[in-house]
Amino acid sequence: MATLDDVARRAGVSTATASRIINGSSKPVSAALRDRVEAAVADLHYVPNAHARQLAGSGRTAVGVVVHDVSDPYFAEITRGLQRVATTDGRLVIICNTYRDPARELDYVELLRAHQVAAMVLAGSGYHDVAFARSLRGKLRAYELSGGRVAVIGRHDRTGDAVVPDNEAGGFMAGEHLYALGHREIGVIAGPRNLTTTTDRLTGIRRAARAHGRPSPKVVYADFDRDSGAAATGDLLSAHPRLTAIAALNDSMAVGALAFLRDVDRRISVIGFDDMPIARDVTPALTTIRLPLADMGAQAMSLALSPASPDPRVERVPASLVERASTFPP
Amino acid sequence: MATLDDVARRAGVSTATASRIINGSSKPVSAALRDRVEAAVADLHYVPNAHARQLAGSGRTAVGVVVHDVSDPYFAEITRGLQRVATTDGRLVIICNTYRDPARELDYVELLRAHQVAAMVLAGSGYHDVAFARSLRGKLRAYELSGGRVAVIGRHDRTGDAVVPDNEAGGFMAGEHLYALGHREIGVIAGPRNLTTTTDRLTGIRRAARAHGRPSPKVVYADFDRDSGAAATGDLLSAHPRLTAIAALNDSMAVGALAFLRDVDRRISVIGFDDMPIARDVTPALTTIRLPLADMGAQAMSLALSPASPDPRVERVPASLVERASTFPP
DNA sequence: TGGGTTGAGGCAAGGGCTTTCCCGTATGAT
DNA sequence: ATCATACGGGAAAGCCCTTGCCTCAACCCA
Numbered sequence: 001m002a003t004l005d006d007v008a009r010r011a012g013v014s015t016a017t018a019s020r021i022i023n024g025s026s027k028p029v030s031a032a033l034r035d036r037v038e039a040a041v042a043d044l045h046y047v048p049n050a051h052a053r054q055l056a057g058s059g060r061t062a063v064g065v066v067v068h069d070v071s072d073p074y075f076a077e078i079t080r081g082l083q084r085v086a087t088t089d090g091r092l093v094i095i096c097n098t099y100r101d102p103a104r105e106l107d108y109v110e111l112l113r114a115h116q117v118a119a120m121v122l123a124g125s126g127y128h129d130v131a132f133a134r135s136l137r138g139k140l141r142a143y144e145l146s147g148g149r150v151a152v153i154g155r156h157d158r159t160g161d162a163v164v165p166d167n168e169a170g171g172f173m174a175g176e177h178l179y180a181l182g183h184r185e186i187g188v189i190a191g192p193r194n195l196t197t198t199t200d201r202l203t204g205i206r207r208a209a210r211a212h213g214r215p216s217p218k219v220v221y222a223d224f225d226r227d228s229g230a231a232a233t234g235d236l237l238s239a240h241p242r243l244t245a246i247a248a249l250n251d252s253m254a255v256g257a258l259a260f261l262r263d264v265d266r267r268i269s270v271i272g273f274d275d276m277p278i279a280r281d282v283t284p285a286l287t288t289i290r291l292p293l294a295d296m297g298a299q300a301m302s303l304a305l306s307p308a309s310p311d312p313r314v315e316r317v318p319a320s321l322v323e324r325a326s327t328f329p330p
Numbered sequence: 331m332a333t334l335d336d337v338a339r340r341a342g343v344s345t346a347t348a349s350r351i352i353n354g355s356s357k358p359v360s361a362a363l364r365d366r367v368e369a370a371v372a373d374l375h376y377v378p379n380a381h382a383r384q385l386a387g388s389g390r391t392a393v394g395v396v397v398h399d400v401s402d403p404y405f406a407e408i409t410r411g412l413q414r415v416a417t418t419d420g421r422l423v424i425i426c427n428t429y430r431d432p433a434r435e436l437d438y439v440e441l442l443r444a445h446q447v448a449a450m451v452l453a454g455s456g457y458h459d460v461a462f463a464r465s466l467r468g469k470l471r472a473y474e475l476s477g478g479r480v481a482v483i484g485r486h487d488r489t490g491d492a493v494v495p496d497n498e499a500g501g502f503m504a505g506e507h508l509y510a511l512g513h514r515e516i517g518v519i520a521g522p523r524n525l526t527t528t529t530d531r532l533t534g535i536r537r538a539a540r541a542h543g544r545p546s547p548k549v550v551y552a553d554f555d556r557d558s559g560a561a562a563t564g565d566l567l568s569a570h571p572r573l574t575a576i577a578a579l580n581d582s583m584a585v586g587a588l589a590f591l592r593d594v595d596r597r598i599s600v601i602g603f604d605d606m607p608i609a610r611d612v613t614p615a616l617t618t619i620r621l622p623l624a625d626m627g628a629q630a631m632s633l634a635l636s637p638a639s640p641d642p643r644v645e646r647v648p649a650s651l652v653e654r655a656s657t658f659p660p
Numbered sequence: 661t662g663g664g665t666t667g668a669g670g671c672a673a674g675g676g677c678t679t680t681c682c683c684g685t686a687t688g689a690t
Numbered sequence: 691a692t693c694a695t696a697c698g699g700g701a702a703a704g705c706c707c708t709t710g711c712c713t714c715a716a717c718c719c720a
Contacts, residue, residue, distance in 0.1 A: 001476035003676055014700045019678060030698065045472035050444040051381040052676035055705045070425075071410040076401035083427060092441065095400075095425050097413060111422065114380040116331075142375035146331035226611070255611050281556070281585050283613030333706060344670045349708060358667065382706035385675045 002044040010040040022048065054116060060147075062092040063304065064112035064120040066105060069097045072225075073276040074250065074293065078123055078153065081297025089305055091118070100124070100192070102132040109139045119149040119304035123297075126154045126196030133157055144308075151304035153296055155196040156314075161303040163296050163315045167197055170289040170319030171204020172211075174247045174271050177287070177321055179212040182329045183245040183269065186217045187236040189253050191224040201249045201273060218243065222253055229253025233260040244330035245269035251276040254286055258326065269327040284325035291319055332374040340370040352378065384446060390477075392422040393634065394442035394450040396435060399427045402555075403606040404580065404623065408453050408483065411627025419635055421448070430454070430522070432462040439469045449479035449634035453627075456484045456526035463487055474638075481634035483626055485526040486644075491633040493626050493645045497527055500619040500649030501534020502541075504577045504601050507617070507651055509542040512659045513575040513599065516547045517566040519583050521554040531579045531603060548573065552583055559583025563590040574660035575599035581606040584616055588656065599657040614655035621649055 008018040013033055020027050021037045040046070054061070063086050067075040079095065086093045094117065096108040105125060112120050120143070125136065137158045140150050149161075156162040178186050188205055191198040202219065209216050220236045222228035229248055233256065237243065245268060248254035254272030261268065272279060275290035299315050338348040343363055350357050351367045370376070384391070393416050397405040409425065416423045424447065426438040435455060442450050450473070455466065467488045470480050479491075486492040508516050518535055521528040532549065539546050550566045552558035559578055563586065567573065575598060578584035584602030591598065602609060605620035629645050 004678095005676075015677075016679080016701080017699060020699090023678080025679090027699090028697065033699085045469070047440050047444045049385075049446065049676050050441075051384040051446060052705090053444075053678075054381040055379070055385060055675090055707090056677040056679080057705085058678085069410075070400050071406035076406055080399075080401040087427075092424065092445075094422065097417075110377050111380075114377045114383075115422075116379065116381060139375070226607075259611060277556075278608055278611065281589060281608065281612050334708095335706080345707075346671075346709075347669055350669090353708080355709090357669090360668065363669085379706055382675090383708075385677090385705090386707040386709080387675090388708085 001049075002046045004046075004048065006044055007037065007040045007046050010044065011036040013037060060116050060118035061090075062094055062115060062117045063301070064094045064096065064108075064115070064117040066096045066098060066108050066112070066120065066122045066125070068100050068124045070095055073252065073278065074224075074274055075123060077276065077293035078297035078300075081294035081299075082121060082301045083297075084294075085298045085301040085305070091305075098124075102127055102129060106132070106135055106139065109136065109143070113139070113143045113146075113148065117148065119151070119301075121151050121153065121297075121300045121304050123153040123300070124195075124197070125152065126156075128194045128196065128199070149304045149306075149308060151300045153300045155200060160312050161300075161309075161314070162312070163300045163303065163317060165291050165296060165317040166319050167200035168204040168207075170273060170291065171201035171206075171247075171249075172208045173204070173319060173321050174201075174273065174289050175205040175208025175217070176211070177323075177327065178245045178247060178269065178271060179208060179214060181245070181269065181327060184214060184330070185240070185243055186214075186245040186247060187240060187243040188217045188219045189229055189232045189236065189246060189248040189257060190219050190221045191249050191253075193221050198249060205247055217247070224250050224252060226252045226256040226259070229256025230260040231256075233257040234264075237264075237266075243268065245271070245327065247271050248273065250274050251279050251286060251288055254279075254288065254326075255282050258282055258284070258286070269330070271327050275322055279322075280324065282326075287324045287327040288322050289319045290322045291317065331379075332376045334376075334378065336374055337367065337370045337376050340374065341366040343367060390446050390448035391420075392424055392445060392447045393631070394424045394426065394438075394445070394447040396426045396428060396438050396442070396450065396452045396455070398430050398454045400425055403582065403608065404554075404604055405453060407606065407623035408627035408630075411624035411629075412451060412631045413627075414624075415628050415631040415635065421635075428454075432457055432459060436462070436465055436469060439466065439473070443469070443473045443476075443478065447478065449481070449631075451481050451483065451627075451630045451634050453483040453630070454525075454527070455482065456486075458524045458526065458529065479634045479636075479638060481630040483630045485530060490642050491639075491644070492642070493630045493633065493647060495621050495626060495647040496649050497530035498534040498537075500603060500621065501531035501536075501577075501579075502538045503534070503649060503651050504531075504603065504619050505535040505538025505547070506541070507653075507657065508575045508577060508599065508601060509538060509544060511575070511599065511657060514544060514660070515570070515573055516544075516575040516577060517570060517573040518547045518549045519559055519562045519566065519576060519578040519587060520549050520551045521579050521583075523551050528579060535577055547577070554580050554582060556582045556586040556589070559586025560590040561586075563587040564594075567594075567596075573598065575601070575657065577601050578603065580604050581609050581616060581618055584609075584618065584656075585612055588612055588614070588616070599660070601657050605652055609652075610654065612656075617654045617657040618652050619649045620652045621647065 251272035272288035581602035602618035
């Protein structure tokens with residue numbers, strides 16, 4: 001691999017000059033030298049070593065993102081928003097998939113710190129796990145102490161910049177919608193129970209049940225993905241055959257529910273959550289609680305990229321109901 | 331940020347010793363020192379600087395991936411496969427989204443080279459653009475010369491390791507299926523015309539038309555995404571009202587076509603391509619040409635991570651027909 | 661007891677780049 | 691003609707690590 005030294009030698013200048021030309025430093029350099037250096041760069045296919053540069057230079061340039069899994073539509077949307085603003089800012093994005101393994105999450109935070117990223121965004125780190133939270137807080141604090149910036153998407157039990165969707169209100173809206181339609185007994189397909197996203201949304205639905213004087217909904221837990229949603233629907237319906245509506249705590253599981261219901265040839269209301277792209281393309285089109293996922297990602301990255309402010313900024317993101325065809329009176 | 335120096339000083343040892351302990355080198359070290367160093371590391375929240383390490387050490391550790399857009403289901407699946415094998419190999423994955431901008435693609439290759447990645451995988455770089463291809467080849471060669479490994483997914487006009495789906499055969503199968511069903515005049519919603527994926531699939535379909543003695547299908551070009559697929563369906567149908575079947579060159583556009591047809595309340599056959607996850611959840615469930623996307627990603631990463639072999643390895647990936655409900659006799 | 665091992669640890673040389681001085685030379689003003 | 695002022699360019703000091711080589715002491719066997 002050609003080095004700056006090679007370039008300088010070939011152009012007959014010092015590495016200092018070569019470096020200045022290559023980086024477009026403000027120091028003036030004669031046109032002749034500039035040409036010679038540029039020619040040498042081209043001839044040698046020279047690319048500056050990013051690690052050496054990072055070591056010698058001052059500015060951190062990359063940013064890190066820690067999510068459950070970029071291929072999951074929920075995180076894919078968020079990541080899209082994130083990337084848009086990071087790229088606009090000319091930054092390399094390092095994406096880390098945790099697959100919901102808290103240990104892996106902790107490791108990735110260390111790894112990103114080791115890579116001297118300028119900022120990191122964490123999405124989906126809301127576990128009900130005190131030890132994990134404490135450990136994470138410690139690592140993030142150490143990172144921030146060394147000048148790193150952090151933004152979190154989702155409920156945060158640390159003080160710091162965050163983008164927080166109103167999952168509880170969204171859950172309430174879902175329940176409200178179903179009860180207002182006249183349903184009396186509803187089932188809920190929840191996500192993993194150790195996630196705050198799950199419990200927050202669930203709390204909202206339960207509050208709606210109370211508000212309507214209905215019994216608490218029947219809950220069954222799944223994994224936020226389609227197939228577990230389908231399986232959970234089976235469980236729910238065999239345990240409680242008289243349910244007339246199901247609230248799935250995300251659209252992937254709602255799609256699974258719809259698939260299951262079609263298979264067993266039953267037609268009951270299903271409401272989802274998130275308004276993922278797929279929601280409008282299933283049949284019946286999915287009624288769901290919308291969250292502006294891409295925007296949330298963009299907001300989080302903006303926060304992370306902006307200079308630290310003394311008091312943490314928390315952007316609250318409202319949820320909204322999108323009525324389509326999958327919910328109807330009992 | 332604490333440095334190795336800080337750790338060494340605090341533990342009262344040299345940086346050499348500290349480094350050996352931290353990296354679990356084979357050199358023997360007394361238990362006492364080891365404990366002191368480990369304590370210092372913990373106290374200081376020390377994380378070794380990845381850049382310095384990369385500079386000083388020998389092994390390249392990260393790998394790069396260049397794709398159109400990770401949030402696009404096609405690339406999301408591929409990326410999932412890639413990541414699985416990269417992570418198993420203990421490597422950091424840097425994902426770069428080109429949004430189908432050849433210039434950006436070239437830039438990313440340079441950037442990954444600058445970051446000294448051990449290997450890179452390119453997916454979706456099959457543009458019909460001679461200048462681009464030449465430029466890309468040059469950059470890749472320079473990278474390989476410096477010990478980097480490259481694997482490409484899709485048609486490659488460079489010699490090197492590659493995973494090549496049989497798009498042409500897949501296209502033929504799609505056409506074959508439709509003609510065998512009795513359709514005489516079919517329309518095609520193609521992807522961007524400058525992509526080899528588009529032209530290869532199209533070639534296959536045209537061959538099927540010839541094989542059945544049918545006129546060449548009507549083609550309209552779109553962008554491989556849902557909305558452009560829906561719009562293209564409208565164009566196609568108003569230009570050729572008597573079409574009885576549509577072949578979309580990927581599932582996203584097929585889903586758009588289905589949506590459009592539902593809107594105008596028309597029911598004609600639609601076949602997709604790729605068998606993305608969404609295919610089985612739309613209504614009617616999408617008949618499609620399946621490609622094992624995640625496996626392709628995994629294979630490509632395996633190739634890229636294995637030592638260079640004198641003669642390039644090319645893994646051909648067969649396509650297969652998945653019959654669902656969206657195709658039927660005219 | 662002496663020479664040869666072996667075990668534990670430190671010194672210092674990079675690795676490739678940026679950047680801060682610092683030094684000539686040409687330019688302008690007086 | 692002289693002095694001050696740019697201006698163009700180079701030398702070299704790091705940035706933070708890893709690792710080959712060397713030293714020193716304790717230990718072994720004959």
